[in-house]
Structures are given as structure tokens and as C-alpha cells.
Amino acid sequence: MARGKQIYEGKAKILYEGPEPGTLIQFFKDDATAFNAQKHAVLEGKGVLNNRISEFIMIGLERIGIPTHFIKRINMREQLIRHVEIIPLEVVVRNVAAGSLSKRLGIKEGEQLPRSVVEFYFKDDKLGDPMVSEDHITAWGWASPQEIDDMMAYALRVNDYLSGLFAAAGIRLVDFKLEFGRQYENDMVRLILADEISPDSCRLWDLGSGEIMDKDRFRKDLGDVVEGYREVARRLGILRGDDAPSGEPGPKLVSDNGKAPS
Incomplete structure (x- = not known):
């Protein structure tokens, strides 16, 4: 699916014009920021994980009647979304x-x-x-x-x-x-x-140990940030296999039908 021109870039995502009027393509970056971008790093694979976790949750919310901007996932880093006035x-x-x-x-x-x-x-x-x-x-x-x-x-x-x-x-x-x-x-x-x-x-x-599994790992220098995100995706059933999103050893992202995504 071809992107249009870039219309916005934030700390963690880029928005492009979509293929149809009223649509956008949302690209998930690997950038991590904290303290109003005073702290910044690029964490390989973070954008891939956030794309899939957010997709999984948005689909679930639509099923219980909460309207969202999500239309479909395009690939490992991009979603097709509805254009809204934020x-x-x-x-x-x-x-x-x-x-x-x-x-x-x-x-x-x-x-x-x-x-x-x-x-x-x-x-x-x-x-x-x-x-x-x-x-x-x-x-x-x-x-x-x-x-x-x-x-x-x-x-x-x-x-x-x-x-x-x-x-x-x-x-x-x-x-x-x-x-x-x-x-x-x-x-x-x-x-x-x-x-x-x-x-x-x-x-x-x-729930048991109180271990932090979110962006606070980056804010507080608590260790491998992407591994915390991977663990969330594992527990939600989004990951399997032996290859991490970054290509390093770890779980593999899978699509809803159990096949490796595009």
C-alpha cells in the first residue's frame, strides 16, 4: 500500500496521507523519549511491538462497541487508520x-x-x-x-x-x-x-513480582526496555517462535491466523 506525503511526525509515530480520502497511514518508530524528549534513544524493534500490541487492543475494543481510528494493519510497522481531528x-x-x-x-x-x-x-x-x-x-x-x-x-x-x-x-x-x-x-x-x-x-x-514491563523501564533505566514490551506481547498471545522483531533471538510476531505477518 503506497504512502502519500508525510503530514506529521511525533516522538513515536509518523503520519502519512492514506490511499483513500479520510485515511492515514500510521508508522511506528523505534524512538523512545521521556521527560518531554530530554531523554531519547532508538530501541530496535519497539515500533514493531507497539504496532502489534495496539492493533490487538484496538480490535478488541471495537468488538465491545468502542469506536476507534484503527482500520487494519498494513505491515510490521504501519497501520491504516481513519483521519480524525485530534x-x-x-x-x-x-x-x-x-x-x-x-x-x-x-x-x-x-x-x-x-x-x-x-x-x-x-x-x-x-x-x-x-x-x-x-x-x-x-x-x-x-x-x-x-x-x-x-x-x-x-x-x-x-x-x-x-x-x-x-x-x-x-x-x-x-x-x-x-x-x-x-x-x-x-x-x-x-x-x-x-x-x-x-x-x-x-x-x-x-501481578506477582511487581516488575515493570512498560516505558518506565526507559525512564528509570531499569534494563532491557524492548524485552519488557516483548513479554507483554508474549502474554497477550501475539508472539511465538524463535525470532525477535529486531532479528535477534527471541519470539516471533504472528498474525491472527497463526502465520508470520508481512
């Missing part, structure tokens, strides 16, 4: 105290929260993606009250689905980040889930 907010769902929540509220990392908490952050790297309230969102017109309600409802449904999915694989879902976009169809506008869901955007801990 809402400039990160929607974070927290189940366990970690990261900035622990620092802000003085709660020990690893403490289970009384209930799942939904937070909004304004997407602006120069400002450090500050946390914002619903009043901020509506005052500046980033989203309507109805869109806020819909994002919160979808976020909690995604949380229920992911919590069960990961728990069945022996993984504790600590928290995760979502992004949403508006899809325009004639005179209709609908809110759909966009971006990706992967170890780049989730905190994932082993």
Missing part, C-alpha cells in the same frame, strides 16, 4: 498510585486507589502537558461538555476491558493514557478513540 487532551485513567499522582498527593507508589480516577491533561510539550479541569476545557473550547462526558465514559469502559485483559495475562494495569478525535461524516461528527494503546502509553506491572 482533541488536544490526554485522558489518563489511574487505578494504582504511581508517577505524578504519587508526587502530587503524597501517596505511596503501588497503593490501590479507592476507585479509578480520570484526569485530563492539555497536550502541549512546551508547557509540559499540564493537568486541566473540565472548566478549563470548556472555557477554551478544547472539547464540549458532551464530548467530556463521552471521553470519560469511553475511558472507563476501556479501563474495564484492559484491566481484565491484562489481569488474565498476569499483568496489573496501573494507569494509561488515551487520546480521542473527531471524525466528520457529512453533517455528522462522532468521537472516536485515536493514537495507540501500548506499553508506551500504559503502566504495566507483573
Whole structure:
């Protein structure tokens, strides 16, 4: 499938014009960044793993009625997605105290929260993606009250689905980040889930040992980052065989029909 011209490059992905109007091709890079890109590395095979993990999760979410931008995986690093107008907010769902929540509220990392908490952050790297309230969102017109309600409802449904999915694989879902976009169809506008869901955007801990299996391995210099992502993919049933995505010894990515992907 031929790419069109590049229209955007972020820290972990590149977007190209798609083959049909209203579509894009999303390319997953191997770049890893932290602390607003102050820390950067290229981790061979990370983009391949994130592509497949996000594909697996997006398909599952579509099956339970959550609309997403995902159309299909094209190859090991690319997806065909719907073109949406991204809402400039990160929607974070927290189940366990970690990261900035622990620092802000003085709660020990690893403490289970009384209930799942939904937070909004304004997407602006120069400002450090500050946390914002619903009043901020509506005052500046980033989203309507109805869109806020819909994002919160979808976020909690995604949380229920992911919590069960990961728990069945022996993984504790600590928290995760979502992004949403508006899809325009004639005179209709609908809110759909966009971006990706992967170890780049989730905190994932082993249920037994508490071992970190996500991007915090990179943030905190905890060892082989890609191996943590591979372990997530193994447990979700996405990997088998003897060849890692990077070509080094390790598991092999497989397609839904059990054959090696293109």
C-alpha cells in the first residue's frame, strides 16, 4: 500500500496521507523519549511491538462497541487508520498510585486507589502537558461538555476491558493514557478513540513480582526496555517462535491466523 506525503511526525509515530480520502497511514518508530524528549534513544524493534500490541487492543475494543481510528494493519510497522481531528487532551485513567499522582498527593507508589480516577491533561510539550479541569476545557473550547462526558465514559469502559485483559495475562494495569478525535461524516461528527494503546502509553506491572514491563523501564533505566514490551506481547498471545522483531533471538510476531505477518 503506497504512502502519500508525510503530514506529521511525533516522538513515536509518523503520519502519512492514506490511499483513500479520510485515511492515514500510521508508522511506528523505534524512538523512545521521556521527560518531554530530554531523554531519547532508538530501541530496535519497539515500533514493531507497539504496532502489534495496539492493533490487538484496538480490535478488541471495537468488538465491545468502542469506536476507534484503527482500520487494519498494513505491515510490521504501519497501520491504516481513519483521519480524525485530534482533541488536544490526554485522558489518563489511574487505578494504582504511581508517577505524578504519587508526587502530587503524597501517596505511596503501588497503593490501590479507592476507585479509578480520570484526569485530563492539555497536550502541549512546551508547557509540559499540564493537568486541566473540565472548566478549563470548556472555557477554551478544547472539547464540549458532551464530548467530556463521552471521553470519560469511553475511558472507563476501556479501563474495564484492559484491566481484565491484562489481569488474565498476569499483568496489573496501573494507569494509561488515551487520546480521542473527531471524525466528520457529512453533517455528522462522532468521537472516536485515536493514537495507540501500548506499553508506551500504559503502566504495566507483573501481578506477582511487581516488575515493570512498560516505558518506565526507559525512564528509570531499569534494563532491557524492548524485552519488557516483548513479554507483554508474549502474554497477550501475539508472539511465538524463535525470532525477535529486531532479528535477534527471541519470539516471533504472528498474525491472527497463526502465520508470520508481512
